[in-house]
Amino acid sequence: MKKILLNGVDGNFGQKAAKVLLEKWPHEDLIFTAPTEKGLEMYKDVDVEKRVADFNDSEGLVKAFEGVDTMILISMPFVGPKRRAAQKTALDAAVKAKVNRLVYTSIVGAGEKDIDTYEVNDHVWFEAYVKEQPIHYLFLRDSQYAEAMVSNYVNAYENTNNVLANNMGEGLMAYISRDDCALACACAAMSDWQDRVVDVNGPEQLTIGQYIQIANEVTGHDVKYVEINDEQQYEFFDSIGVPRTTEDMWAQTATNFPFCSDGMVTFGRAIRLGQMSTFTNDFEELTGQKPMTVKEMFEDMENHLIGSRTSTND
Incomplete structure (x- = not known):
């Protein structure tokens, strides 16, 4: 069996992908990494190889990635130059370590010619960089997490008088659960697919x-939904203390606000403009099952809130 390495097993997404791999893949052929020894502590009683993969240590990364066939790289939670630098360092190390294939969690819209959003631009850049390297790849372009909008919905009836206002307008999105995205990620690593884009979409466009x-x-x-324009969206986020970018104080505010307003406003604009409406059956082809519906997630709402975002970037 091929060796699969999963980076970021200490994060929300990483933990979910790790659970799938532990259920479906021989443990002797799994390697789990985290940036620190502390991040690996939750797996101390799990019979898989564990390695520290510090994305600030390029030489250490080469050693951490040795003997690996397929490496899963979960996109970094911060955005901009820090994300690009960290992911480039990881990819360069994987190439030096002769990793055969990269599975990367990208985002819906990354293939759109005119896309221009704070979040998506990094993925567009990184996908292009990967294609220049001597490594096979799978890009998993995940649709928007339905959990993010579940949390926004809860906030609307708890704090904003039953009004959910944003700048998405009539744009379509095939919302998908984070659990399904993690399942797709693990299945992609276990598959023989390579050198292709996988659109990880939910079962319905809404x-x-x-x-x-x-x-x-x-x-x-x-x-009730109320459409607002982009400037009004910025003003709302400013009023509740959401940072404009993932720089500066974002790491300290990520527990309360697991996003930045530049990301959310430009994301909403792209949805409104129809740039994120990709809708395929790639998920079912890859995993052999249907993705959860929005209705199913609301029926189990407590388990489908967005939760805190890991913001470690040291």
């Missing part, structure tokens, strides 16, 4: 208004 209608039917609440 406007945000349709999304809220489903939520209301399941929960009995009466949340």
Whole structure:
């Protein structure tokens, strides 16, 4: 069996992908990494090889990636030059270590010619860089996490008088659960697929208004969608203390706000412009099962909130 290395097993997404791999792949052929020994402590009783992969230590990374066939790289939680530098360092080390294939969690919209968003631009850049290297790849272009909008919906009826306002308008998104994205990631690593893009989409395309209608039917609440423009969206995020970028104080505020306003505003704009409406059956082809519906997630709402985002970038 081929050796699969999963980076970032200490993060939310990484833990979910690790669980799938532990259930489906021989443990002797798994390697789990985290940036520090502390990040590996939760796996101390799990019979897989564990290595520290510090993305600030390029020489150490080469050693950490030795003997690996397929490496999973979960995109960094910070955005901009730090993300690009960290991921470039990891990829360069993988190439030096002669890793055969990279599985990378990208994002919906990364293939759009005119896309220009704070979040997506990094993925576009990194995908292009990967293609220049002597390594096989799978790019998993995940749709928006439905959990993010579940949390926004809860906030609407708890804190904003049953109003959910944003700048998505009538744009379509095939919302998908983070659990399904992690499943797809693990299945991609276990597959023989290579040198292709996999669109990880949910089972239905919805406007945000349709999304809220489903939520209301399941929960009995009466949340209403109000479309606002981009500047109004910025003003709202400013009013509740959301940082504009992932620089400066973002790491300290990530527990309360696991996003930045530049990311959310430009993301919403791209949805409104139809740049993130990709809708395929790649998920079912890859995993052999159907993705969860928005209705199913609201029926189990407590287990489908977005949660805290890992913001470690040291």
